[in-house]
Amino acid sequence: MATAPKRKATLLDFFGSPAHKKSNKTSVTTEKDKNNNNKSNESDTSAKDTADQSTLTSELTNDPTPTQSSSTSSNLSKSTSEPENSGEKLNKTSEKRSFHKNWLIDYTWLSYNENDNAMTCTLCVKHKKSNALTTGKCNNFKTSTLSRHAESSDHKAAATAKSMTGTLEKSVEKVYDEKEKAVVKALKSISSAIRKSVLESIDRSPFVSILCDESTDIGVKKKLSVYARVVNPETFQAATLYICNKEIDSGTGKGIYDALNNAEEVKGIPREKIMGLGSYGAKVMTGMGQGLTGYITRDNPMMLNYHCIAHRLALVTSQAADEVQFLVDYQRILTGIFYFFKSSAKRTHELNEIQNVLSQPNLKVKEVHEVRWMSVFIAVETVYKILDSLITFFAQDKDAKSKGYAKKMVQYDFIATTYMLMDVLPIVTELCLLFQKADLDVSLVKVSVDTCKKELSHIKNGTQGKSPHLQKLVNEDLKTDKGKVVFKANHIVQGKQNIDSIKVKFIDSILSKLDQRFPENDSNIMYAFAVLSMRPISFCSKEDLETWGNEKLEILIKQYGEKKESKPTEYQPIVTVEPIIIPDETRKEWDQLKPLVLQEGYPRDKMSTLWRLIQQNYKDRFPNLIKLAALALTAPIHTSDCERGFSSQNQVKTSLRNRIGSETVDNLLMIKIQGGKLEEFDFSVPLKLWREKQRKLFSSYRKE
Known part of the structure; x- marks a missing residue:
């Protein structure tokens, strides 16, 4: 049989041959497996290849309609050379991917917006990074996409910044807590130094009187303000000192008595040393049965209650x-x-x-x-x-x-x-x-x-x-x-x-x-104390001077020159107190003192000045009268200091600072009332106390 003449191969034959199609398809598939590109990338590549093929065909055949020719050639090639299952593979590749909610658990930094059907990296957005997961349009829902993002430099930098921020916040919070505690301890140190000085003054005083009053603060808490009236045994200078401001549960006489006994500042004062109680005159204070006066007099029968003269x-x-x-x-x-x-x-x-x-x-x-x-x-x-x-x-x-x-x-x-x-x-x-x-x-x-x-x-x-x-x-x-x-x-x-x-x-x-x-009667001890000032003796004749003040002196001798015994109760046993002065010796001292004061020309406009001179020059000669003078100077004749203390309390604890604790209020009041002038205050003692409590803080400063 004769063979047909062999036709020359053309470029059209090459691009339409099964070998080329196979080679082209293999190339696309390999690229897909290698890079995991999506359907849009494959379509773009296929469209480009088709456009190039159409252009070459048009140039070789001089066809004025390259698009139609290309389309026909492409269809012919697909019908003659693609295997039967190629259509199934293309459909599988073009399936629409969806977001898996379990990714939110695996990737804690991931967020998903259902309305935009897009996922975002919250860390990168917070730290102002620029990548695919910060645009709010990323819908490339693949595990590999998330894995690659987690390993990206942007994401790692954002994660590091978060860790550093968290550490810094914790460090700042810790430092703030330490500084706040240091300030509180500094407050306590200053208050403790002042309180120590107050307690030393109480210890030095031969006799002490307690002044107390009740109030309700801005936080609707019942408060007891306590002061002490003392005298310096050397200078005979009397003073009323702030002791404490305590929150009390009960406003009864027993409740106030228990609060005083539980107060560390009052607990250390010997009961036989407390000779007076100053109050505003309410029955809960003055009652001899269930009142505060009754409870204290059963501890010390020599103690007297004074109703505040200002009240x-x-x-x-x-x-x-x-x-x-x-x-x-x-x-x-x-x-x-x-x-x-x-x-x-x-x-x-x-x-x-x-x-x-x-x-x-x-x-x-x-x-x-x-x-x-x-x-x-x-x-x-x-x-x-x-x-x-x-x-x-x-x-x-x-x-x-x-x-x-x-x-x-x-x-x-x-x-x-x-x-x-x-x-x-x-x-x-x-x-x-x-x-x-x-x-x-x-x-x-x-x-x-x-x-x-x-x-x-x-x-x-x-x-x-x-x-x-x-x-x-x-x-x-x-x-x-x-x-x-x-x-x-x-x-x-x-x-x-x-x-x-x-x-x-x-x-x-x-x-x-x-x-x-x-009332001006024999029971008025306060009026009897006035005789110790000896103001009018300059106007007395020699005969009158011998009897002047004797009646008032007898009132004092009756109170302080006789043994006192308390009435027993279920909770308080009988207490017996020995006389403070010796009656006969006191009368002799009084007869000797009156002409001596006139002879020495001692000033009598102020009782403390007069008895300071007597104590300095004739301490051994008039011991009983000096004791009576100390009792007179410590008598709590008014409780105005308690009222002023409540005014200070309301300045410290206001409506905007109503959650201040009772201990802090007490410390602040101690500094405010007893601290004195700032320029005169010696900070060396509280500073030493504070440094001892803050060793860790100061050691960190030394390291820096």
């Missing part, structure tokens, strides 16, 4: 006013005016404007409070100073309450009562201020009370110029205009009350209350 006097004016009905109504008007302005800034501003026009001080009406010292006087004084402005305000204000106050305040009775109280109240207020002095001499108590009574009697009887403020009202501030009484351009309606009668009733009531609260 006693503070209630004199308020209780005296309660016995005069018109003054009760007057106080109600003042209270109503206070709340009228307190609830409105607009009214207060309008009142200030009127005060400016009338050239009166910009003052706010004060509240009358029974338990606050001097509150009655302060409220009355404020109304007196701005009375013209108040009447003008209420007269022009359209509010119904204003009209009611206007009718009351333009009455002569109200105005005259205000002036009368300005004559009476300052006398009692001056005495109240004296009784709050920290270094008050016990010898001044009786003298001051007697002076107050005398001045009140003068005003009552109309002697020595009568009442200066009432006289000013009648002679200067009240005018008559066409038959009408005018007070500073405001028309006044004549009142129904007799102001002189009200004044007499009020003063009589005050004098009666003063006699009740400051």
